[in-house]
Amino acid sequence: MKLKFSKPKTLNDPLEFNPLIKNLSDPDFYKYSRNNGRIQKSEAQKLYDDVLKPRINKYGVLSLSTNEKSYSMWNFYSNGHRGMLLEFNNDFLEKASFKIVSGKTPMEVDYTNDISIEAKKLKEMKYNDEELVKILFRKKYKVWEAEKEYRVISEIDSDSENDFALLDYDPSMLRSVIFGANMEPSLKKKTMDYLKSYNVKLCQSFILKDLISDNPSDFIEYLDLTEEKNRPILDSIADLPSEVFISNNQFLSEPIFKNSKS
Template identity: 25%
Template sequence: MPSCDDYYYFYKYVSLEKGLGALGIINDCTLGYNNPVNFNDPYDCMHAIDLDFTTFNKEKFEIIADGKIKATNWIKKKNQIQADLKKQICKDLTKDIRKHVAVTCFSTDPLNILMWSHYADNHKGFLVEFKFPKEYFHASFLHLKNFPLPVRYTDEFPSIKLEWDFVKSRHNSSIWVNFSNKMLLTKAKCWGYENEFRMITDINKHEGNSLILKAFNPELISSLIIGSKISKDHQNAINLSVGNFNKKHGVNIKVYNSELMESKFALTVPKHPRLDMK
C-alpha cells in the first residue's frame, strides 16, 4: 500500500452521477457504509462452510430437535439429518453475516483507469485520499472497525471450517475475527485490479440494508483528486466544499486535477506529492 513517513494512504473513488449528494463525504464528514447484498459482486461474503460433525450424536440431536428418535431410525437417518442440518446452518449463517454488517471500500491504486471508469463516473467524479497513521495497524488489529483491512484475492472458492455447534464459540474473539476476515475480506481473483481495502461496521436492526453514514475524523483526509472529465460546475462545487471543510476543521486540504499522460496509457496528478508521474 502507498506509504510516506508515518502514514498509509488509501483512496475512495466517488461518483457524482446521481448529483452533488455524494459531496456529503466532505460537507458532512461522513463515509457511506453499504450492505454486501447491494454490491456488484454477487459472491460478496458468500463462502462454503465445512461443518465438523465429529461430536454430533443421537443425544445432541434430540436436544436441538426437542424430541426423541429411535436408535434404529437414528442409524438410518443420521447422514441425511447431518446433510439437512448443514444446509440450514450454512444458509442461516451466510444470511446472518450479510444482514448484520456494512462495508466501506478503499483502494490503494489512485491512478487506475478502470477504477476511475467504474466507480468515479467515467472520470467525471473525484477521489478522496485518506491518510491513516501507521500506528493504527499495530495497536488495534483485532478491532475490525478502526482502519482499512486488505481484501485477499483467490482462485479457490473459500471454505470455512466450523464445529457444528459453533454458536458456543461466539465468545472466542479470535475465532470470530478469523471467521469475519474470511467472510468479508475474500474475493475472486478477477476483482484483483481493485486493490481493495475495507472498513467494516455493524448494522443494527433499524438500519436494514440502506446506506449507513458514519462520521470520521476530518484529519484523516489528505487531499482530493478531481477526475479528468469532470464538469466545470462539479469542479466549482468541490472547490467550494473543500474550502468550507478547511475553514470548519482548521485544516488545509488541497484539490488536485488528474490528467491523461500524453505518451502512454496512464494517469498523473500534477504537483501532487505522491501521484505526479511526469
C-alpha cells in the first residue's frame, strides 16, 4: 500500500508555502517593472522563485487530522465520501520505511495569521532546512483551524514531473479503515481482501438524513463491522449500494435487513 505525499506547490491554499518575504529597507522590493514591453519580476518574487521554491519542493507533505468526523473534509478529501479514511496507530511512524524530516510523531500544525520570513536571511541562506520546515510546513492560516491538521514531512524526488510521491507503507501501521458512504462496493471488497491477514478494524460510515443539528459532524456516524451484530452488513458489503449508507438514524441501532439472518 502507498501513501500520497504532495509537493507544497500543489496544496489547495494559494497562501500556503507562499510567505510574506519581509524587507522593510527597500520600498521597491515588491514592485514589478516593465522592460522592453516585458513584465519583470519583483525582487521578492525572484527571491521566492530562485531560492525558496526549489528548497521546499524537495519535500512532500502527508496531511493527517484528529477530526475524523469532519463533514467538509470527508467531502473535499475523499471525493464526496467515495474514498476511505485511514486511522493509524500512534507509533506508526516508527515502522516507516520512507525518510522523515519532521520527527517520529506527526507534527501538529500551528494556525496563525503571521507567516513570514526575512528577505536578508533567505538571501544569505541563513535559514537551514529544519527552520524552513518549522516556519513553512508547520504553519497555516487560521481559516483552516477546524481541520485540526497534523503533518508528516518526507524527502521526495524534487526532479520528478509528478506533483506528488507515492511512498510504500506497511498495513500493520493501520488501526482501522472507515469506508466512505459513497465508496464503490467493489473497492470495499478489494480493500477487505487485501487487509484480511492484518489486524485492522473495518468500519462503515453513515450519513444521517433524519438528524436535526447545527453541528455538521453529527451527521456522520460509524459502524464497527467487526462487531458480531454488524456481521450481516460485513457479509453483504460487496452488494450493498451506497444509498444504504446515506440513510436514517435507525440503522445505527437496528438491522438493515428485515431478517438479519438472510
